[in-house]
Amino acid sequence: xxxxxxxxxxxxxxxxxxxxxxxxxxxxxxxxxxxxxxxxxxxxxxxxxxxxxxxxxxxxxxxxxxxxxxxxxxxxxxxxxxxxxxxxxxxxxxxxxxxxxxxxxxxxxxxxx
Amino acid sequence: xxxxxxxxxxxxxxxxxxxxxxxxxxxxxxxxxxxxxxxxxxxxxxxxxxxxxxxxxxxxxxxxxxxxxxxxxxxxxxxxxxxxxxxxxxxxxxxxxxxxxxxxxxxxxxxxx
Numbered sequence: 001x002x003x004x005x006x007x008x009x010x011x012x013x014x015x016x017x018x019x020x021x022x023x024x025x026x027x028x029x030x031x032x033x034x035x036x037x038x039x040x041x042x043x044x045x046x047x048x049x050x051x052x053x054x055x056x057x058x059x060x061x062x063x064x065x066x067x068x069x070x071x072x073x074x075x076x077x078x079x080x081x082x083x084x085x086x087x088x089x090x091x092x093x094x095x096x097x098x099x100x101x102x103x104x105x106x107x108x109x110x111x112x113x
Numbered sequence: 114x115x116x117x118x119x120x121x122x123x124x125x126x127x128x129x130x131x132x133x134x135x136x137x138x139x140x141x142x143x144x145x146x147x148x149x150x151x152x153x154x155x156x157x158x159x160x161x162x163x164x165x166x167x168x169x170x171x172x173x174x175x176x177x178x179x180x181x182x183x184x185x186x187x188x189x190x191x192x193x194x195x196x197x198x199x200x201x202x203x204x205x206x207x208x209x210x211x212x213x214x215x216x217x218x219x220x221x222x223x224x225x226x
Contacts, residue, residue, distance in 0.1 A: 043220055046214050
C-alpha cells in the first residue's frame with residue numbers, strides 16, 4: 001500500500017519569502033503524486049501533479065514541485081509567498097496497485113505581513 | 114460541466130438517525146471515492162468504487178455503506194449516526210484510464226448530536 005508523510009505540520013513564512021513544504025512518499029509501484037490546497041471552509045483545489053513525465057512540475061499560482069525517486073520525495077516550493085497562500089496543503093500519492101488516493105496529514109501555512 | 118456535486122452542504126443529525134449523502138459526477142469517470150476529514154488528520158478513505166456495481170472498503174468503513182448503480186452516482190449511507198461520525202465528507206472522482214487527478218466535491222459538513 002502507498003503512503004505519504006508530510007514532514008511539517010505547520011510552516012510560518014513572511015510575505016515575499018520562499019515557501020518549502022516537504023513530502024515523502026512510499027510506493028511499490030511508479031507513483032502519481034499530487035499537491036492540493038484547501039482554504040478555510042473550502043474544498044480541495046489541485047495545485048500540481050506528477051504522473052511520470054517531467055520530474056520538475058509547475059503548477060498554479062507560482063508553485064512547483066520536484067519528484068526525486070532516489071529520495072522518495074515530492075517537495076512543494078514557491079519563490080515568494082503571498083498572503084493569499086495561507087491555507088492547508090495536502091500531499092497525495094496514488095499508484096496502480098489499487099488507485100486509491102492516500103493523503104498526508106497536511107501542512108498549515110501561515111503568512112506574516 | 115458541473116464536475117462533482119455533493120448534497121447536502123450541511124446537516125445536523127441526532128444520534129441513531131440515518132441519512133444518505135449524495136454524490137454525482139458528470140465527467141464519466143470510472144473511479145469514485147468517499148473521504149472524511151477530521152481536524153489535523155488529513156483525509157481518510159471510507160469507500161471507493163472502480164466502476165458501476167463494484168465497491169470496496171477504505172481505511173474507515175465502519176458505520177457506512179455505499180452503492181454504485183450507475184457511473185454517475187455514488188451515495189454514502191449512514192445507518193445509525195454516532196457522534197464519532199461528525200466530520201466533513203468529500204466525494205471525488207477520477208479517470209484512471211487517463212491517469213487524471215481526482216476532482217472533489219465541495220464537501221458536506223455533518224454534525225451528529
